[in-house]
Amino acid sequence: MNLKKTKILIAIIFVLATMFFSNDFGLIDIEKTAIITAIAIDSKDDKFTVTAEVAVPVPTKTMSENKKTLIRGTGDTVGGAIKNIGDVSGFFPILTFCNLIILGSDVAKQNVITCLDYFSKSLRVQDSALLVLSDTTGEELLSTPSPLDSVSSFAIQKIILKTTGFDIDSVKTDVKTFTSEYYSKASSSLIPIVKITQKEKSNGGGENGEKSEETALYTARTTAMFLNGKSVGTLSEDDTLTVNLLHGRYNGGTLSIYSEKDGAYYLLTVIKEKPKVELSVKDGKVSANVGLSLYCKVSDEKKTSSDADFLKDLPLLESLIESAENDVTQKITALIEKSISTGCDFLRLTENLYRYHHSDYEKYKDSLFNRLDYNVSVSVYGQR
Amino acid sequence: MKYELKARQVCFFIIAFLPVTKFFSLSCVLATCAKEDMWLSGAFSLFIDFITIATLTFFCKNERRDFFTILEDGLGKVGKNAVLIFYCAFFLLKSAVPVVEQKDFIESTLYLNMPNIVYFLPFFVFAFFLATKRLRALGRSADALFLITLSGSLIILVLSTLGADFSALLPVGANGIGNVLLGSYQTFGWFSDGAYFLFFIGNYGVKKGDVKKILLSFLLYAVIVIFFLMVFYGVFSYTAFREKFPLTEMPSYSTVISSVGRFDYLGIVFILCSSLFSVSLPLFFASKILNEVFNIKKGYVAPLLVTGILLAVVLLSERFTHFIDILYTEYLPAAFLLFGNILPLFIPLLKRRKYELKKD
Numbered sequence: 001m002n003l004k005k006t007k008i009l010i011a012i013i014f015v016l017a018t019m020f021f022s023n024d025f026g027l028i029d030i031e032k033t034a035i036i037t038a039i040a041i042d043s044k045d046d047k048f049t050v051t052a053e054v055a056v057p058v059p060t061k062t063m064s065e066n067k068k069t070l071i072r073g074t075g076d077t078v079g080g081a082i083k084n085i086g087d088v089s090g091f092f093p094i095l096t097f098c099n100l101i102i103l104g105s106d107v108a109k110q111n112v113i114t115c116l117d118y119f120s121k122s123l124r125v126q127d128s129a130l131l132v133l134s135d136t137t138g139e140e141l142l143s144t145p146s147p148l149d150s151v152s153s154f155a156i157q158k159i160i161l162k163t164t165g166f167d168i169d170s171v172k173t174d175v176k177t178f179t180s181e182y183y184s185k186a187s188s189s190l191i192p193i194v195k196i197t198q199k200e201k202s203n204g205g206g207e208n209g210e211k212s213e214e215t216a217l218y219t220a221r222t223t224a225m226f227l228n229g230k231s232v233g234t235l236s237e238d239d240t241l242t243v244n245l246l247h248g249r250y251n252g253g254t255l256s257i258y259s260e261k262d263g264a265y266y267l268l269t270v271i272k273e274k275p276k277v278e279l280s281v282k283d284g285k286v287s288a289n290v291g292l293s294l295y296c297k298v299s300d301e302k303k304t305s306s307d308a309d310f311l312k313d314l315p316l317l318e319s320l321i322e323s324a325e326n327d328v329t330q331k332i333t334a335l336i337e338k339s340i341s342t343g344c345d346f347l348r349l350t351e352n353l354y355r356y357h358h359s360d361y362e363k364y365k366d367s368l369f370n371r372l373d374y375n376v377s378v379s380v381y382g383q384r
Numbered sequence: 385m386k387y388e389l390k391a392r393q394v395c396f397f398i399i400a401f402l403p404v405t406k407f408f409s410l411s412c413v414l415a416t417c418a419k420e421d422m423w424l425s426g427a428f429s430l431f432i433d434f435i436t437i438a439t440l441t442f443f444c445k446n447e448r449r450d451f452f453t454i455l456e457d458g459l460g461k462v463g464k465n466a467v468l469i470f471y472c473a474f475f476l477l478k479s480a481v482p483v484v485e486q487k488d489f490i491e492s493t494l495y496l497n498m499p500n501i502v503y504f505l506p507f508f509v510f511a512f513f514l515a516t517k518r519l520r521a522l523g524r525s526a527d528a529l530f531l532i533t534l535s536g537s538l539i540i541l542v543l544s545t546l547g548a549d550f551s552a553l554l555p556v557g558a559n560g561i562g563n564v565l566l567g568s569y570q571t572f573g574w575f576s577d578g579a580y581f582l583f584f585i586g587n588y589g590v591k592k593g594d595v596k597k598i599l600l601s602f603l604l605y606a607v608i609v610i611f612f613l614m615v616f617y618g619v620f621s622y623t624a625f626r627e628k629f630p631l632t633e634m635p636s637y638s639t640v641i642s643s644v645g646r647f648d649y650l651g652i653v654f655i656l657c658s659s660l661f662s663v664s665l666p667l668f669f670a671s672k673i674l675n676e677v678f679n680i681k682k683g684y685v686a687p688l689l690v691t692g693i694l695l696a697v698v699l700l701s702e703r704f705t706h707f708i709d710i711l712y713t714e715y716l717p718a719a720f721l722l723f724g725n726i727l728p729l730f731i732p733l734l735k736r737r738k739y740e741l742k743k744d
Binding site: 016 | 492493506509551552554555558620621622623626629632633636637642
């Protein structure tokens, strides 16, 4: 290659590298960037109010806890309200790191897809952002700090996102899952309800003489049921636990069982679970067979007297197995009744009918719950 | 005899370049029409491409003349030029939507704020540069990139499979054969890759077993694409129709990603590297056609012309995206099918014509 061509090539590479590393001369000043970690959506007088929790980048040489601030914007649409945040604050809102979307209780009274569709269609927000419902307003939930983390959205995510081995006592849903379920045949979905359970005032008094601050603990053990985007009921703590059992998300979780025959409380750890929901269609009858197989072991027990010979790896007592099976069967039956009464098909029976009994789908899709018979079978077993 | 390509490079060409253009908006177009049977639509299009490529590979394996010479011997110079002009238009149209979707993908996913058109100009510089090269350059690029494409595809597919519900593909065939064929028809612009193989005729030596290797490479490519379509629908199911750029979204639901971080972008960058070549392929062949038809000696004229035309299309696409999408999926599929799959099937018949005339 001659010298002229080499020079031209070097010049081209230099220009391309400059454009690449400068984001095509569009680099954003980091101090004018609002990295939004969570969004709360409330509705009032036909307008949406979006409260964004913004992580503030603070230059420091030492380790310090996360800092955040809240910015509010209003608009006729959710997208408009988010844009308003940028307009009023002067920050450029970056939603790429938004991992949590909180819906206020007032939003749940209308069709929530009107606000969630924006997130599903937009590439600015990732579809894997968690979705929760507040039992008050979204803004109150975001603005109340928690002792778990100085950034309240991180604290909320900690109680929703639990890995295997923790008690998964809340339902987990994200934007993609909710919108996919909304557009499904059953149009039914679940969103965990985050409640503030207790508020405490923590006294300040550090070197800077900080004021006392109110902190809150959150729980997400109850769940809102949605049909066609509107809230139709609530699942209790037991129902939520049962939903997690039937969705196969409870490996490593625990069940508190009272054995009437022994008069003792046991804490069973679910080592492995195998749920099964099958639909069968025969002679005009639609039957759902809901099965659950649980391999458990006793983690703890409370008896009237101490049992010095107790060994955890012994096979489960027959009385305990019977009590556990009855308990779980009752919970599943109550859950199915709730699904039938509200019409919220979170067990995906309509999907089951569409996918596995397609020839009967058109015939039974509108009257599925009216003609549904169900049979629950639970088997609990331990060491052999 | 020295050939431009080796048979190995033809195999790598299939694996390196053909799958990547199917990873963008093709899947949402298929899902809109065929819903859970979208993978059947993709499979049907791939089957048609397979017939074309198998025919060309098998019946032209011992051919010493290239595509241009076969056309001239069979149709005369005027006939050859007429056919080649249509093929030039075919390649320019075939490149339009993939280039626009590349631009949109990069703009939407890799940039924080709205860039202007300048950021995409380097692509045209690259496409121009590639179009000035010979077929040998494509072969060498395929040698280098087939592992990149495979690695990128593997990363994306493995991570996406963890969050996919394959029962969403049931029931098979529920949408009817009509919707499956319609989905296939509307996406011929993304397939119709048989036309590339016209330019390989007479340009690579075939030893024993090479035809089988080429067809097996095609099967591997087909498996990758069909599996991608299945995973896509398994991840998005009822919202699949609106997922125009699934590459960045599909792996994000895996718990590995939420724990470790977005290392799936490594796979995405690998695929973007390969797609740079893949999307430039039609421009490469269009410039070769122009050189042949107009007997252009200077190597930069035809590449400059084709990249200039495509740049104009990309600039227009800012305002006419909807029109271009409808053109591509409703009015042009028949042309893509004709030039990409049907006419190449006549080449084995055409190549005999010179010898039959001699006998007469």
